[in-house]
Amino acid sequence: MFVELPVAKAFTFIEEGPVTLITTNDGHDDNVMTISWTMAMNYEGHIAISTGPWNHSFNTLLETKECVVCIPTVDLIEETVRIGTINGPKNNKFELFNLSKISSLKVKAPMIKQCRTGIECHVIDYIEKHGLIILEPLRVVFNDSLKEAKIFHAIGDGRFVVDGEMKDYYNVMKKWVPEKVRKK
């Protein structure tokens, strides 16, 4: 069901600009937050995310230096939006939204079974001045059993755009596509 992918492919899942569900584990409980302010930083797969102290998961991220960046398909859009409206450790969002956990290998935070992709990450830096957390990918898993493959993007005004037509410019770009990411 979940297949391992080379970590070199991590950036290809973030570059698209997906809305993500980021899980953490504070030593006692798992938590999950919705983040759409994310960024692929380089071909090594470093990911920048923007969050701050108003977010409960933020403190856990800085303390444990671990998380999983999970990417939901449009089948989970309502759950993802609603998770984004709930803050704090007291809500068991996994139960509330029927999200199943799968144990990660490199971090304590869980992968979400219903998501398409999971990127287990270490927090390697926090740029306080700009509210940016820098993540390093440790492991990438891809759920190849989901019927729905389309992810979705947030506009920020309450609207979301679902993936549409796919266009392939590999022949134009091939000199710039790292060898390990030529097939997803």
Next chain:
Amino acid sequence: MFVELPVAKAFTFIEEGPVTLITTNDGHDDNVMTISWTMAMNYEGHIAISTGPWNHSFNTLLETKECVVCIPTVDLIEETVRIGTINGPKNNKFELFNLSKISSLKVKAPMIKQCRTGIECHVIDYIEKHGLIILEPLRVVFNDSLKEAKIFHAIGDGRFVVDGEMKDYYNVMKKWVPEKVRKK
């Protein structure tokens, strides 16, 4: 044709995860580069972009501290991909790809007439350790005369995804949508 939008809306164009065309002016010549490693950082509209010294525009960005982040629709996808494969100041990419320039008001770099959105920006920081440039939006213009409204997202392996269906969760999220961005 180009209408002014409040700067408060800048982040809504970046949060989607578009492929962007970023223009610069080095004092003599205009230049344009394709960047899909971008990020909405906050509601003030700060934008992080990832680039480095291998990119000619990078030096201009650091010297002039100005640029315009232009967002093309899928009508410009081939031009945008090809611009991403051309480096250096010697190619007049505007002529080569029939892109028309419109003067900006706050910066010397031009807006691209065929793009949907233009965000005139100041460079306010460079985080050398992570190769991130931080932009502050000064002015947002929106081209309301384009027939094509769909933008596109890069996967990084040569493929691109065009915007598909739009879904509206404003009623769920409204507490979290800043007042000025409730309509785009």
